[in-house]
Amino acid sequence: MDLEKVFHMKGGRGETSYSENSSLQKKAADKVNHITVEAIKEMFLESKPMSLCIADLGCSSGPNSLSNIKELVNAIERESRKLFERAPEFRVYLNDLPTNDFNTIFQALPDLYRELKKGRNHGSPSIYIAGYPGTFYGRLFPDKCLHFIYSSNSLHWLSRVPPGIYNEQGDSTNRKSIYISENSPPKVAQAYFEQFKQDFSLFLQSRSDEVVVGGRMVLILLGRNGPNYVDRGTAFLWEILYRSLAILVSKGEVEEEKLDSYEVHFYAPSKEELEDEIRKEGSFKLDRFEMFEIEKDTGNSSTSYGRAVAMTVRSIQESMISHHFGEAILDNLFEEYGRLVDEEMAKEDIRSISFVLVLQKL
Amino acid sequence: MDLEKVFHMKGGRGETSYSENSSLQKKAADKVNHITVEAIKEMFLESKPMSLCIADLGCSSGPNSLSNIKELVNAIERESRKLFERAPEFRVYLNDLPTNDFNTIFQALPDLYRELKKGRNHGSPSIYIAGYPGTFYGRLFPDKCLHFIYSSNSLHWLSRVPPGIYNEQGDSTNRKSIYISENSPPKVAQAYFEQFKQDFSLFLQSRSDEVVVGGRMVLILLGRNGPNYVDRGTAFLWEILYRSLAILVSKGEVEEEKLDSYEVHFYAPSKEELEDEIRKEGSFKLDRFEMFEIEKDTGNSSTSYGRAVAMTVRSIQESMISHHFGEAILDNLFEEYGRLVDEEMAKEDIRSISFVLVLQKL
Numbered sequence: 001m002d003l004e005k006v007f008h009m010k011g012g013r014g015e016t017s018y019s020e021n022s023s024l025q026k027k028a029a030d031k032v033n034h035i036t037v038e039a040i041k042e043m044f045l046e047s048k049p050m051s052l053c054i055a056d057l058g059c060s061s062g063p064n065s066l067s068n069i070k071e072l073v074n075a076i077e078r079e080s081r082k083l084f085e086r087a088p089e090f091r092v093y094l095n096d097l098p099t100n101d102f103n104t105i106f107q108a109l110p111d112l113y114r115e116l117k118k119g120r121n122h123g124s125p126s127i128y129i130a131g132y133p134g135t136f137y138g139r140l141f142p143d144k145c146l147h148f149i150y151s152s153n154s155l156h157w158l159s160r161v162p163p164g165i166y167n168e169q170g171d172s173t174n175r176k177s178i179y180i181s182e183n184s185p186p187k188v189a190q191a192y193f194e195q196f197k198q199d200f201s202l203f204l205q206s207r208s209d210e211v212v213v214g215g216r217m218v219l220i221l222l223g224r225n226g227p228n229y230v231d232r233g234t235a236f237l238w239e240i241l242y243r244s245l246a247i248l249v250s251k252g253e254v255e256e257e258k259l260d261s262y263e264v265h266f267y268a269p270s271k272e273e274l275e276d277e278i279r280k281e282g283s284f285k286l287d288r289f290e291m292f293e294i295e296k297d298t299g300n301s302s303t304s305y306g307r308a309v310a311m312t313v314r315s316i317q318e319s320m321i322s323h324h325f326g327e328a329i330l331d332n333l334f335e336e337y338g339r340l341v342d343e344e345m346a347k348e349d350i351r352s353i354s355f356v357l358v359l360q361k362l
Numbered sequence: 363m364d365l366e367k368v369f370h371m372k373g374g375r376g377e378t379s380y381s382e383n384s385s386l387q388k389k390a391a392d393k394v395n396h397i398t399v400e401a402i403k404e405m406f407l408e409s410k411p412m413s414l415c416i417a418d419l420g421c422s423s424g425p426n427s428l429s430n431i432k433e434l435v436n437a438i439e440r441e442s443r444k445l446f447e448r449a450p451e452f453r454v455y456l457n458d459l460p461t462n463d464f465n466t467i468f469q470a471l472p473d474l475y476r477e478l479k480k481g482r483n484h485g486s487p488s489i490y491i492a493g494y495p496g497t498f499y500g501r502l503f504p505d506k507c508l509h510f511i512y513s514s515n516s517l518h519w520l521s522r523v524p525p526g527i528y529n530e531q532g533d534s535t536n537r538k539s540i541y542i543s544e545n546s547p548p549k550v551a552q553a554y555f556e557q558f559k560q561d562f563s564l565f566l567q568s569r570s571d572e573v574v575v576g577g578r579m580v581l582i583l584l585g586r587n588g589p590n591y592v593d594r595g596t597a598f599l600w601e602i603l604y605r606s607l608a609i610l611v612s613k614g615e616v617e618e619e620k621l622d623s624y625e626v627h628f629y630a631p632s633k634e635e636l637e638d639e640i641r642k643e644g645s646f647k648l649d650r651f652e653m654f655e656i657e658k659d660t661g662n663s664s665t666s667y668g669r670a671v672a673m674t675v676r677s678i679q680e681s682m683i684s685h686h687f688g689e690a691i692l693d694n695l696f697e698e699y700g701r702l703v704d705e706e707m708a709k710e711d712i713r714s715i716s717f718v719l720v721l722q723k724l
Contacts, residue, residue, distance in 0.1 A: 002472075004472050005469075005472065011465075051504055051505070089504055089505065091504055093492065098468045098469050098471050098472055099468075099469060100468075101465060102464050102465055102468055102493065103373075103463060103464055103465045106460045106461075106462075106464060106493070106495040107367075107460050107461060109460050109495055109496070110364075110366050110367065110460055126501070126504075128494070128501075128502070128503055128504050129494075129495075130455065130492035130493060130494045131464065131468070131492060131493040131495075132490070132491075132492045133468040133471055133491075133493075134471070139488070139490075140490070141490055142413055142451055142453055142488075142490050143413070143451065
């Protein structure tokens with residue numbers, strides 16, 4: 001399967017869209033917003049580019065993409081004002097896979113430009129926003145053109161399901177789960193880890209060609225706490241998805257074979273695994289590394305936490321699940337999913353761990 | 363009405379999409395393809411940029427947008443080979459209004475990249491393609507970043523319906539037509555002309571900031587032959603649209619008032635009008651100006667010429683007509699339209715005139 005052609009967050013603005021179900025991701029980004037702003041300010045004060053180029057890798061299509069950009073632009077304008085200097089021109093590159101719903105982002109641009117104009121006494125900032133579709137596991141931008149890269153909740157997606165999990169007949173050896181779990185044979189975890197190393201080093205190499213010396217990269221992604229491959233915090237979401245699918249198998253709504261051959265292209269690395277790849281690739285210095293958890297709060301009392309998580313996972317996984325199992329199962333599947341999450345949470349408070357990394361181009 | 367939010371070619375790939383109904387526009391572009399290629403070659407040989415930046419203004423979403431780009435890249439690669447030099451890196455900026463269907467273009471990109479890779483022995487060219495949504499009547503790109511601008515079948519669209527056609531009560535004074543016609547009071551033509559001057563000079567000023575010295579601009583647009591505002595070749599398409607709408611009024615399918623208040627934001631300038639604005643703005647030199655007609659050939663014998671024209675006009679006007687009259691009238695309207703075109707063509711062979719201009723940044 002060609003991930004570039006299938007995988008995307010659910011587009012548009014409907015009830016099940018990523019746009020309407022990405023508040024958990026926003027919460028993660030907000031929680032470390034001060035780190036992001038600090039990083040762009042440092043870079044700006046060191047190099048004062050006349051034309052500052054920012055890329056958002058894996059921007060998706062919800063309100064999060066443009067609000068990040070607004071925050072960064074505001075921060076740089078504030079710094080310029082403090083220095084009694086004119087703010088730089090901004091070049092903003094929004095990236096995601098070619099199947100991402102760029103139309104919805106683009107349609108929101110005239111309002112963004114209008115807003116940016118309104119708040120300013122001395123003319124609006126010069127901002128040129130472009131969409132750059134493509135995979136970030138490879139080159140996306142011209143040589144040495146970026147000053148700042150931001151990527152939130154994207155890098156835990158691998159470029160593909162690791163080929164190493166399949167046996168010689170092409171069947172998955174990870175039959176009782178869809179990601180690394182207690183039930184997985186050891187070579188499954190190894191295959192995921194290999195794919196992560198390959199992907200993350202290619203990511204670093206590609207960005208290394210694109211970022212100017214002194215440029216910064218802020219990466220926010222799901223991670224795991226320690227060397228054990230099976231980490232409850234992140235594996236939990238996939239375990240629940242496996243169990244929800246298994247319920248549909250037992251009801252005859254999904255074929256067992258279909259479930260056996262489904263795997264996710266996801267990997268939550270440990271701190272050490274990230275550090276190792278950064279060291280090996282060699283063109284970035286790790287300025288900052290922090291680990292954080294997101295509070296369990298749906299922000300909407302009419303919806304259970306389980307349902308909120310189910311809607312989030314649906315908006316992320318719908319394209320893949322429809323492609324593999326067909327669209328018909330979606331509603332039932334995520335109803336089970338929400339119910340199981342609530343059931344588990346009642347027993348135990350499970351939280352995913354996120355990492356934020358600030359890298360500097362050497 | 364905010365044109366930026368309403369006006370767009372019909373997206374997607376369906377039967378009535380612009381993508382499926384832009385062969386007439388392709389024909390225009392093909393007919394002057396040698397001029398476009400000549401212009402980019404000249405620019406390239408004079409300045410040999412390491413990173414060559416091309417913008418397509420009003421790219422829309424059909425197959426035309428990417429095939430233009432491929433032709434330009436191929437031409438520069440051929441020139442580089444002749445000189446035994448490495449081809450430059452290409453930066454390609456696709457522009458259209460924010461409501462344009464960029465998703466459909468972006469989804470075609472992986473195949474384009476694959477094709478570009480296939481034909482080459484010595485690695486594929488470095489091409490970075492971005493979408494820049496916004497109106498070209500204003501700034502779109504950072505300062506001095508473009509080497510080559512291409513714009514086909516876009517500049518005859520004004521930024522708005524000229525305000526000068528309305529009387530003090532806000533009613534249109536152009537009641538018996540939707541564009542300049544024999545029935546229009548003289549101030550209507552004047553208002554259209556004023557809007558054209560304002561728009562075209564703003565277009566030139568904006569591009570002047572964005573294009574490097576020696577950069578070229580190839581503009582293809584509908585025009586008229588001589589000073590008379592009512593030019594059968596272009597006014598004809600609008601006259602037929604007016605008559606089709608009037609038929610629906612007579613059948614009670616459209617309210618007369620609705621028709622009275624409908625006007626198009628279109629203007630076909632004369633050669634002299636274009637030259638005057640270029641001279642006045644002063645930052646571009648007119649290298650070349652040619653006038654051409656497109657042959658009457660649908661390329662598809664099962665469809666009448668009238669129907670082909672009707673489908674083309676529909677894919678261009680659908681967003682505006684639906685906004686004003688509602689979607690329900692579309693099928694009937696364009697059936698009448700196709701019939702009227704065939705009827706008129708049987709009496710007289712009417713051809714639209716197109717212009718191609720090559721401008722050089724001074």
